Amino acid sequence: MKDPKAPIGVFDSGVGGLTVLKALRRLLPREEFLYFGDTARVPYGGKPLAMVRRFAWEIAGFLLRQGVKAIVVACNTASSAALPDLAEDLSVPVFGVVEPAARAARGFRKVGLIGTQATVESGAYPRYVDLAWAKACPLLVPLVEEGLWDDPVALLVARHYLEDAPKDLEALILGCTHYPFLKGAIGAVLPGVALLDSAELTAQEVARALEAEGLLNPEGQGRTLHFVTGDPEAYRALAERLGEKVEAVRRVSLEEL
């Protein structure tokens, strides 16, 4: 039997999954979290899917060895590459970020998707929703990792990627956990289009499922321990620019995975 007091593991290629972590902590303030940012190997989006799948398995294994009771793959590329296999083969509940946003998109008539190249090419979203338009946007992750979401550059890059979107798009899936930081720029280019952000929707699904399985922590304090494969201080600085106060961060070498 899994221990309800065990932490929830959340992972992403870098800082993007912090949007999901934040939504989880708001909905589940009594949980403890382990957040894993694979900052030495970010970005995942241009890498072969098989490689990203291997990274996802490595990190899931690491988190399980830390004793997590559930795993949230807070990265669309990794979710596209590793789910549903990971969920079927692990002994703890595993949640991805693709399905929640794709389901929400079904309520709209004409839906677009932006994501990394790997996510767009994986075909993960069309399993759940018909897409009228999809575009890979390789520069958006580095733009966020560089902290430039409020810079005029963000608007120009968003325009570059979105200029050929259909004029009658009703909703756009932000198919990468980094993209919510760019909502301002994306919304300015596509006014009136609903921007579907998987962070909140995924957090709701996690909360529902943990409650249904009797896995909610009755006495946690909402702490987060961060693990990164790259430089911890660079991570701390960037995470804090993104509004995440990093109390504790540990460097994990790739050999430990």
Place this chain on the structure above:
Amino acid sequence: MKDPKAPIGVFDSGVGGLTVLKALRRLLPREEFLYFGDTARVPYGGKPLAMVRRFAWEIAGFLLRQGVKAIVVACNTASSAALPDLAEDLSVPVFGVVEPAARAARGFRKVGLIGTQATVESGAYPRYVDLAWAKACPLLVPLVEEGLWDDPVALLVARHYLEDAPKDLEALILGCTHYPFLKGAIGAVLPGVALLDSAELTAQEVARALEAEGLLNPEGQGRTLHFVTGDPEAYRALAERLGEKVEAVRRVSLEEL
């Protein structure tokens, strides 16, 4: 005794080193080349130096097993991380891209450097030249890898990074082999500043050294075989946008390194 008819190995994290390859092929039209682009792990610039050093050793080992007579580390981050050790410990001549550009910079009074974070923080350039200004520009490599060097985005990003450069800069070292593609944008932001591109300078050094060691190939045909760790077709498409006609490309899995 090394075989003068053996190929020259050239490597980079991605397509940036093609600027060096092109300069080499122009100066040494009778050589054969192996070009290695570590496209599954690009970019190197934000990764810990120790990791980049390991990558450089892995790739050098792979190229040696292919029988190269010399190795050109056509990547500033890898040159900063792995040289001079790599040159001291291998049995073939090894050339980096840092020293040639840094030497050329000594002819100017006020010199600046742009490069990846790892290159700037490594202190590799100050070993050879005093720098009045240095700046890490993490977005420039993804911008080139995305093929956007002629897009208005390039100008805006260049301005973002260069706006605090001293007004009386005489020369700027393009401390990354991807940056020559951005010469237009960089030159527009810093008119009148000499842009020092290591590709040509490194090729000259390689040509001189191979001649001095009697290692020039009398009868090669200027062919290049490309190796990549990521998707070969994506590489071919991008390389061709950069003006490199890719006749032969082979995928190398990271396990083969």
